Amino acid sequence: xxxxxxxxxxxxxxxxxxxxxxxxxxxxxxxxxxxxxxxxxxxxxxxxxxxxxxxxxxxxxxxxxxxxxxxxxxxxxxxxxxxxxxxxxxxxxxxxxxxxxxxxxxxxxxxxxxxxxxxxxxxxxxxxxxxxxxxxxxxxxxxxxxxxxxxxxxxxxxxxxxx
Amino acid sequence: xxxxxxxxxxxxxxxxxxxxxxxxxxxxxxxxxxxxxxxxxxxxxxxxxxxxxxxxxxxxxxxxxxxxxxxxxxxxxxxxxxxxxxxxxxxxxxxxxxxxxxxxxxxxxxxxxxxxxxxxxxxxxxxxxxxxxxxxxxxxxxxxxxxxxxxxxxxxxxxxxxxxxxxxxxxxxxxxxxxxxxxxxxxxxxxxxxxxxxxxxxx
Numbered sequence: 001x002x003x004x005x006x007x008x009x010x011x012x013x014x015x016x017x018x019x020x021x022x023x024x025x026x027x028x029x030x031x032x033x034x035x036x037x038x039x040x041x042x043x044x045x046x047x048x049x050x051x052x053x054x055x056x057x058x059x060x061x062x063x064x065x066x067x068x069x070x071x072x073x074x075x076x077x078x079x080x081x082x083x084x085x086x087x088x089x090x091x092x093x094x095x096x097x098x099x100x101x102x103x104x105x106x107x108x109x110x111x112x113x114x115x116x117x118x119x120x121x122x123x124x125x126x127x128x129x130x131x132x133x134x135x136x137x138x139x140x141x142x143x144x145x146x147x148x149x150x151x152x153x154x155x156x157x158x159x160x161x162x163x
Numbered sequence: 164x165x166x167x168x169x170x171x172x173x174x175x176x177x178x179x180x181x182x183x184x185x186x187x188x189x190x191x192x193x194x195x196x197x198x199x200x201x202x203x204x205x206x207x208x209x210x211x212x213x214x215x216x217x218x219x220x221x222x223x224x225x226x227x228x229x230x231x232x233x234x235x236x237x238x239x240x241x242x243x244x245x246x247x248x249x250x251x252x253x254x255x256x257x258x259x260x261x262x263x264x265x266x267x268x269x270x271x272x273x274x275x276x277x278x279x280x281x282x283x284x285x286x287x288x289x290x291x292x293x294x295x296x297x298x299x300x301x302x303x304x305x306x307x308x309x310x311x312x313x314x315x316x317x318x319x320x321x322x323x324x325x326x327x328x329x330x331x332x333x334x335x336x337x338x339x340x341x342x343x344x345x346x347x348x349x350x351x352x353x354x355x356x357x358x359x360x361x362x363x364x365x366x
Contacts (some may be wrong), residue, residue: 042192
């Protein structure tokens with residue numbers, strides 16, 4: 001029974017691991033810390049897997065736990081990497097990119113990293129086509145609040161990407 | 164720039180990552196958690212086990228002594244060590260109350276802040292109670308050593324009272340400052356970060 005549940009869980013993670021990787025990329029730049037965060041998210045998902053009854057969509061449940069872990073539950077050991085990586089990334093953007101689309105992508109990723117951790121969670125879900133209703137449910141605010149905040153985030157990104 | 168434009172940029176380049184295979188995922192299920200609550204729990208368990216080990220060692224040593232001041236001192240420390248085990252159990256109970264699993268980000272932040280604040284408050288309060296206890300123990304040992312009559316005579320001197328009050332104030336100030344600094348260093352910054360996130364969410 002326990003083995004079957006473990007197998008089911010591993011299949012689930014296998015199928016949706018892109019979601020966890022994206023959350024990790026959104027919150028951590030250092031590959032080692034990112035890997036630790038991935039592991040912690042999987043561990044937390046496994047801990048609450050038995051209580052998941054399917055009231056919410058599986059991805060909503062996964063986003064909720066992944067974001068909770070990334071935002072408030074995870075304490076990384078290396079703390080100086082992030083700033084250095086951001087500086088490096090910013091430098092690359094300043095130096096120019098051969099490909100315009102690639103530059104836009106990098107600029108968007110850089111701009112998202114300038115947002116607050118909550119805003120990052122919201123924009124990531126919106127970009128991944130998660131409906132506002134589910135974003136509201138995951139974050140714990142009203143749909144109206146999501147709309148207002150998304151407008152603010154969009155304005156911030158616009159300013160950051162096209163100063 | 165509309166949200167649809169941003170989505171189009173976002174989707175034009177999927178982030179690259181090394182997919183984990185089933186064996187790697189399976190190994191993650193048995194690992195150690197690095198969440199703050201789990202770390203706190205591990206610390207408390209470590210302190211609890213250490214206290215119990217020290218208590219047993221003290222008991223064995225105290226029983227081996229024939230009698231006298233040293234034996235009484237060891238037994239007093241042993242009593243404090245045993246009192247500590249209840250303190251650690253209470254700490255674990257406070258930490259076990261936190262169950263973040265299926266809550267949304269807002270509820271999780273509120274719950275985590277409450278748990279951490281409650282834990283830190285209990286930590287500070289328990290130390291505030293323990294300092295006078297230690298002080299009382301020192302006085303008691305002094306009384307045993309000198310004999311009650313001589314001790315009370317010595318204690319009634321204004322110079323002794325002033326000295327004791329001064330020492331109590333210094334020890335209390337130093338210990339409280341150290342506890343506050345230690346807690347701030349260990350968990351305070353994380354708590355401040357969590358409060359900042361909640362403030363951001365509630366704006």
